[in-house]
Amino acid sequence: MSPLQVTPGAVRLAGLTLGYDRHPAVHHLDGTIPPGDLLALVGPNGAGKSTLLKGLVGEIPCLDGQILRGVPREALAYLPQADEIDRSFPLSVLDLAGMGLWHSSGPWRSLRGERARILDALRAVGLSGFEERQIGTLSGGQFQRALFARLILQDAAVILLDEPFTGIDARTVEDLLGLIGHWHRQGRTVVAALHDLAQVRAHFPSTLLIAREPVAWGPTAAVLTPENLDRAARLSEAWDEDAAVCARDHAHGSAAPDPAHDHAHGSAQDGAAHDHGHDHAHTHGGHRHAHHHRHGDAA
């Protein structure tokens, strides 16, 4: 098997399968997130959006395939869904945002000299004057702003956001979308799992539509078609407790995709989407979007 390559700054997924207890939640995903991309991750509940983000950040191991990161691990920033954070802990907003400076502060160095930087970040998210407040006293929107301040301070090249706008009011969403646009203009890669399709169409140039299987990946307008969305809705409902072992060929170095492979998960399009994955792994290194688009066509 020849080692796969990835362009610096990009994140490449090669035959990636992620899941829990051997059941795939993201199944045979191929493609590359180019540097500077502003990518929306769209799909029904249970489609594997959160799983994919957790995989990208290295929080869960790959069941199969690989993630090739063209950036060092500390250049990845990840915002999980807010309910995983203990907000009753007695911590000030300043300290919460200051966590983002871990790469320069480490476990011991004082943050006293960085106070101005932290205050700047809080100002950028509209939280001036909140620095001494305890995080438990913030509203949902204010807390999300504080987490975005932490992201600013992390200064990461690749930023992964898991449903950052769930339960957040329109004004805050608007502010935070502005911040995401700013990151995009700075050349950072942003990947966000989202549910609001209008928001995606308005702000995100590219989209990956998944429903455990990749449904379509490319320019947002070409991906979010009624046919693709309909297919995603149908695909997402196939969890089979007694599913057979996946027989799909995953050896990326092998000569040709196996035309006769049978697949236990039982969706008719599996084969087509999967063969594209192989083509991609064998032949392409650079031009992402044109290729991903074909996933959509395959549907």
Add this chain to the structure above:
Amino acid sequence: MTDWLAPLLDPFAFGFMRRALVGCLALSLSAPPIGVFLMLRRMSLMSEAMSHAILPGAAAGFLVAGLSLPAMTLGGLVAGLVVALLAGLVTRTTALREDASLAAFYLISLAAGVLLVSLRGSQIDLLHILFGTVLALDDGALLLLGAISTLTLFALAVLYRPLVMECVDPLFLRTVSRAGGRAHYAFLGLVVVNLVAGFQALGTLLAVGLMLLPAITARFWARGLGGLIASAMLIGVMASVGGLVLSYHLGLPSGPAIVLVAGLLYLVSMLAGPQGGLLRRLVRTRHLEA
């Protein structure tokens, strides 16, 4: 000397009382901050389980060397650390949550301990192990308490930031650093050494008393983490002094007296504490403008 101070100072005219005081003060500086973190991580009862897990080690030491503090300390330390590590390992590698895996191990450990003690020794020996010997701390025990206290304070200073981050947002810490796992194990280690220290003075049953009660009481007095730690230490000191003085004047066993004074401070704070105490909640103050 003023008259009203006399009852407070009289007991410490005796050498064994001074030793007990020094030992308890050392414990009051190190155990309560550990308790604060345990409380904030919702692991309060975990320390109770750990204190039982120490028993078979102490009992094994007792079997080998009789009522010797160094042997029992070493045994307790080993048993506690083994249980903490095994429980952590099982949590990280299987589907079991930490509380469940810890419960399984501490119960095994506790049963083994009771079995070991009953193999040899009398009721009196068992009482010593369970309730401690604060009035009979020798030089070795005092040195050990002092060393554990010093180690704990230094270690907490070193671990402070990763520990706080591990409490608030463990996922975030995992994505930026591997320090979270190490901080977690180091913290469990600190819990164990402090319980062993507590067991010298208060016995395995009550070792948790000076760790948790001051920490929980501090919640009614302070809001920030720094304030919580400082007030927990202060409450620990007050309970130690108060308990020893009471035990001297009323002829009570000192371990339970110390923990009961801590308990009394808790009840008073629960009623009168400025941070969410009962009275404060009953008296409706006028709300602010914004």
